Amino acid sequence: xxxxxxxxxxxxxxxxxxxxxxxxxxxxxxxxxxxxxxxxxxxxxxxxxxxxxxxxxxxxxxxxxxxxxxxxxxxxxxxxxxxxxxxxxxxxxxxxxxxxxxxxxxxxxxxxxxxxxxxxxxxxxxxxxxxxxxxxxxxxxxxxxxxxxxxxxxxxxxxxx
Amino acid sequence: xxxxxxxxxxxxxxxxxxxxxxxxxxxxxxxxxxxxxxxxxxxxxxxxxxxxxxxxxxxxxxxxxxxxxxxxxxxxxxxxxxxxxxxxxxxxxxxxxxxxxxxxxxxxxxxxxxxxxxxxxxxxxxxxxxxxxxxxxxxxxxxxxxxxxxxxxxxxxxxxxx
Numbered sequence: 001x002x003x004x005x006x007x008x009x010x011x012x013x014x015x016x017x018x019x020x021x022x023x024x025x026x027x028x029x030x031x032x033x034x035x036x037x038x039x040x041x042x043x044x045x046x047x048x049x050x051x052x053x054x055x056x057x058x059x060x061x062x063x064x065x066x067x068x069x070x071x072x073x074x075x076x077x078x079x080x081x082x083x084x085x086x087x088x089x090x091x092x093x094x095x096x097x098x099x100x101x102x103x104x105x106x107x108x109x110x111x112x113x114x115x116x117x118x119x120x121x122x123x124x125x126x127x128x129x130x131x132x133x134x135x136x137x138x139x140x141x142x143x144x145x146x147x148x149x150x151x152x153x154x155x156x157x158x159x160x161x
Numbered sequence: 162x163x164x165x166x167x168x169x170x171x172x173x174x175x176x177x178x179x180x181x182x183x184x185x186x187x188x189x190x191x192x193x194x195x196x197x198x199x200x201x202x203x204x205x206x207x208x209x210x211x212x213x214x215x216x217x218x219x220x221x222x223x224x225x226x227x228x229x230x231x232x233x234x235x236x237x238x239x240x241x242x243x244x245x246x247x248x249x250x251x252x253x254x255x256x257x258x259x260x261x262x263x264x265x266x267x268x269x270x271x272x273x274x275x276x277x278x279x280x281x282x283x284x285x286x287x288x289x290x291x292x293x294x295x296x297x298x299x300x301x302x303x304x305x306x307x308x309x310x311x312x313x314x315x316x317x318x319x320x321x322x323x
Contacts, residue, residue, distance in 0.1 A: 024195045030313050032312075034252065035307065037208070039212065072215060
């Protein structure tokens with residue numbers, strides 16, 4: 001009788017097992033991370049030519065239009081600096097202005113030199129494109145005639161945390 | 162003695178009945194037997210670049226597969242996927258499970274702590290193993306910031322489709 005009960009219990013357990021076998025599971029472990037990412041790009045290689053003046057004033061400055069820049073950063077409080085590889089000829093000043101993306105601040109037109117100057121500060125975790133980039137070239141009369149020359153402007157994102 | 166024989170016969174008879182029940186149960190279990198296996202876990206997924214002006218470049222892993230068998234019990238099945246914990250803000254893990262013929266794959270399912278259908282209408286395989294690919298895609302917005310390495314367990318479940 002006892003054996004009968006045991007066997008009956010086995011049978012009952014088997015039924016339960018059959019019912020619970022209905023949902024099968026498997027697992028995977030997904031490991032992930034996001035690194036610090038800072039990307040900046042500029043469009044266009046503008047050309048600036050000073051060829052006029054108003055009598056009595058310095059040669060007339062020229063300004064480019066149409067250039068843009070774009071940025072993606074996942075850090076906070078980053079800034080964009082700009083520099084040129086070699087100094088401008090005496091009496092010539094090349095300046096750059098970057099329009100600020102949302103939440104950041106443009107420092108306005110800044111003369112470019114071999115040391116980086118801040119153009120936009122307070123950039124935090126964003127992606128933005130089509131932002132305005134303006135170059136201007138100023139010359140004094142003392143600069144004289146300056147033959148065509150080029151400078152590479154390097155924009156850098158720094159300071160993000 | 163007689164009593165003992167009666168007992169023995171009775172026990173034998175009961176045992177036969179019980180064995181028959183177990184056997185019958187095993188047939189039911191076999192008829193409903195489903196198996197779901199995975200080939201392993203994907204390699205660590207790391208978002209580490211972007212195109213300036215755009216969101217971060219997603220990372221895709223399609224190195225793993227799942228294998229299922231279905232003995233068939235008259236019901237079609239589906240597979241759900243669920244994370245053990247939500248993803249961090251701004252980070253999304255999507256999964257696409259390739260589907261066999263006559264089944265339906267739901268592409269780019271955003272995984273979270275709720276079971277989500279990834280494959281539906283799984284047909285019987287008559288005991289044959291069917292292996293299909295799994296694709297995970299990890300995306301992050303810039304607002305997610307820097308996310309240190311961490312893991313989530315993805316639980317896949319094959320269940321009877323409602």
